[in-house]
Amino acid sequence: MNYVLILAGFAILIFGGNWLLKAAVSLSLRFEIPKIVIGMTVVSFATSAPELIVSLNAALDGHPDIALGNAIGSNIANLGFVLGIVIIVSTIQVEKSFYITDWPVMMLASFLLYGFLAFDGQIQRWEGVVMFSMLLVFLVYLLKFQKTAVVDEMPEDDQVFTYVQTMGYLVLGGVGLWIGSELLIEGAVNLANEFGVSKRIIGVTIISIGTSIPELAASLIAVLKKEKAISLGNLLGSNVFNILAVLGITSMITPIIAEDEGLMNFDLIWMLLFALIVFPLVFVPVRMRLSWKEGLILLGSYVVFIAMLVQ
Numbered sequence: 153m154n155y156v157l158i159l160a161g162f163a164i165l166i167f168g169g170n171w172l173l174k175a176a177v178s179l180s181l182r183f184e185i186p187k188i189v190i191g192m193t194v195v196s197f198a199t200s201a202p203e204l205i206v207s208l209n210a211a212l213d214g215h216p217d218i219a220l221g222n223a224i225g226s227n228i229a230n231l232g233f234v235l236g237i238v239i240i241v242s243t244i245q246v247e248k249s250f251y252i253t254d255w256p257v258m259m260l261a262s263f264l265l266y267g268f269l270a271f272d273g274q275i276q277r278w279e280g281v282v283m284f285s286m287l288l289v290f291l292v293y294l295l296k297f298q299k300t301a302v303v304d305e306m307p308e309d310d311q312v313f314t315y316v317q318t319m320g321y322l323v324l325g326g327v328g329l330w331i332g333s334e335l336l337i338e339g340a341v342n343l344a345n346e347f348g349v350s351k352r353i354i355g356v357t358i359i360s361i362g363t364s365i366p367e368l369a370a371s372l373i374a375v376l377k378k379e380k381a382i383s384l385g386n387l388l389g390s391n392v393f394n395i396l397a398v399l400g401i402t403s404m405i406t407p408i409i410a411e412d413e414g415l416m417n418f419d420l421i422w423m424l425l426f427a428l429i430v431f432p433l434v435f436v437p438v439r440m441r442l443s444w445k446e447g448l449i450l451l452g453s454y455v456v457f458i459a460m461l462v463q
Contacts, residue, residue: 168328221355
């Protein structure tokens with residue numbers, strides 16, 4: 153039954169996120185917001201909505217380790233699991249924005265999160281405000297100075313709906329995300345209790361991998377169809393959003409306390425290691441290109457991480 157709850161939760165989250173995305177893009181196009189702005193703000197927030205709702209709901213329900221584990225685990229999965237598989241399937245070229253903005257901002261956000269948790273083991277409301285404010289500054293900077301460095305993330309089938317249709321998608325998306333997160337968290341907590349493992353491990357493994365599946369599917373489809381380039385910057389940007397938006401907004405609403413010491417002593421360390429290792433891989437052995445060799449290193453490292461986590 154717990155597996156059914158988890159699978160149903162994932163399915164409803166995916167549909168809910170897609171409906172919310174359709175509504176958000178439709179509203180943006182109707183109000184003639186520039187496409188580059190939509191891609192960097194509306195689409196980014198909409199695609200981060202499942203992680204945000206899961207973390208927020210988990211924190212409000214008294215499961216802070218799931219909230220933190222989801223965000224931290226998603227960051228690890230984005231680089232080790234998703235990026236690893238994608239570059240094994242197809243070599244990607246890395247834009248110069250990688251070392252100008254994408255990687256430095258991701259590292260800054262990662263160390264900021266580590267610093268906040270290392271100080272007192274929690275993310276307080278004011279710290280959430282700092283994180284979210286940093287995200288806004290980052291977005292403004294990108295819009296003013298780095299427009300050409302952003303790969304278009306707009307859906308290929310974007311369209312303008314009537315106001316009634318748009319409101320329908322908004323309501324369906326919001327309700328779907330909330331119901332999906334409730335089912336997912338209930339199934340995950342029950343599973344943790346059933347097998348005697350910590351909620352943190354469930355959050356870092358099952359939930360974080362599940363919320364990374366849509367990104368993996370979209371990336372693989374794009375690679376196989378050769379419809380558009382897959383940018384490393386998109387995945388790094390997703391990691392920035394997971395920290396500054398997901399954890400920032402969640403902690404502004406309710407402080408997040410890290411109950412399991414493994415979050416600090418193990419998970420966060422691995423998140424920083426994956427973030428750090430990407431930098432040399434981009435330049436060695438071939439400059440500004442990632443291929444199957446680097447993919448094997450990332451995916452192998454992710455397998456080692458999971459093996460050490462669950463042992």
